[in-house]
Amino acid sequence: MADLVKFDEQAKIASVQGALGLRAQIEQVVDAIFEQGYHNICWLGIGGTWASAMQATVHMKERSACEVWAENAAEYLTTGNRRIGTGTVVITSSVTGSTQEVVDAVRKAREAGAIVIGFIDRPETELARMVDHLISYDENEQLKFFMVADRFMKNAGEFDEYDEQYAEFDAHLARALVEVEKRADAFAAEFASKHAEDPIHYFVGAGNQWGATYSYAMCYWEEQLWRKTKSITSGEFFHGMFEIVTKETPVTVYIGEDAQRPLSERVARFLPRITANSTVIDTRDYPLEGISERFRGNISHLVMHAVNNRIDVHMEIETRHPMEIRRYYRQLDY
Template sequence: MLKFDRDLFLKIVGKESLEKRGEIERAVDEVSANGFKNIFLIGSGGTVAMMYPFEYILKSNSSLEVHAVIAAELMVMNHRHLSKDSVCIFASVTGTTQETVAAAQYCKDKGATTIGFVAKPDTPLAQTVDHCILAPDEKHSFDTFFVYLQLLTFRFIHNHDEFPQYAQFAEQIANLPEGIVQAMEAFDSQAEQFAIKHKDTDYHMLVGAGNLWGNTYSYAMCILEEMQWIKSKSIHAAEFFHGTLELVEEDTSVILFKGEDETRTLVDRVERFAETITKELFILDTKDYELEGISEEFRKHLAINLNWALTGRISVYLERERNHPLELRRYYRKMAY
């Protein structure tokens, strides 16, 4: 597969990231033992999008109070739920994202407990938070962070006496990387054909819901817009019929992210509509992939990790077909703003 090292992925995501399980559990157990009132999931751009799936999981599987908040907005909105009794979770690959680092310090100044996922040690975010969980490498850092967030989220729910299956769940996560690799291999030619067909498409609609809404938002903004300079719009499936449907035409590219949680029916509804209008409907459905060793009851949660990895295959082929490196920027971190 283009720009993919199977052995490296399994080493980083399948082995080294899972070695952090004990560290994550100890951090969560300490916070739980000390007591807390609520959880804040905080990030900027792709990392706040990464938090949205776990806000959904917490809201739909636990009575714990949770807030997913954009870092820069948090610091100006006078959030009345943020206090010394809050636990605040952050992520930054470089550990230098300006707004995220500032928000971490802001939360610490409020007396909150802070936990950060970082891929580079000795960086501002790593040095600011109370508990820093390092990724093994910058490469595959988002895949690693998703594993960390699964363990962290469900450990909190378990400690709240709402997820007795935690041990089984955490053990099965060890099977996930191999299943993801097999799914990527199966999807690869489809990803390549999409990129070839759409290398000159100048606008995409992306639709998702539930725990895949964050991935939908992230792929539109952080990949298509930031990394490929392609105009896109992320639309929640539940809101699609309250405006966006009027823009669908015969040649409109509509990309559906289908997961396996309770909101799947919302995406099904968009699919039924879109297939009657556009000839450019593309569906990425996690149900199409086996994920050997993952129980049916856990698949819906781990669809987040799988969907993220599969979209990455589209990205590398868009990069090739458009001759547009994913690292290329005009403005981001290139100028003052």
């Protein structure tokens, strides 16, 4: 196989391995909160972070009896939320540490009495200084969130496979994900070539892939590639949106292996009847060596992310649109 474009295998492996290496620190923070007691868990974010928050929430809902939800920072700042107070654990994340809504929402949550765990990549920022428990490490937001979620559930007796799962992840996950990227590359090149000029592209997903689907459409194709998209959940697809799908409409379904898999399978089965332009990306098509069948559903969103990494690289080439540039975001005041 020829070398992949824009693909530093060692750097990618080191990045995931390093994120997994945060586990001792995460366990210390979560265990201390568990000892003190808490009564609900709020995943806080906006844009891409809010998408990750939705993913952590659906992951926990599958197992946990705890009150858990994804809070949008802009909504919290205006509508408020009386469920956030003493006994609330707020978990958030920011690469730059300067997303204004998140800074303001963390301040408000702390004033209400919540404990805040912050994954702030830049430890020198104001936000990093504001949180109760700071963990600074680049990228891997979803993996960080799921590690926190899993530790809370293990402590609550809701995730007995915790040690076994993380032993597998520590040993195999980083390698498995770069192998996904390699395996996906030829498909990704073809997909980008076919869809780079779509007037609008539809993305459908569910479960722990839904947040990732929403975020991929909005934070990658719209924000970074300036391509029009719409994302919809697999369940909602049949309640309105599908009426505009006809033979030419480009629709991509992401199928994961968590509990909502049947919802996406249903969309994938139906689509060929109404469009000749659909694509199915199924995490089950990727081997993930060393990862047990029963843990695959917990990382479906990471497999999808790995496939999307390759689509991004080829979309950037096909569109000749450098993904770093922004028209408006942080270019203008608004």
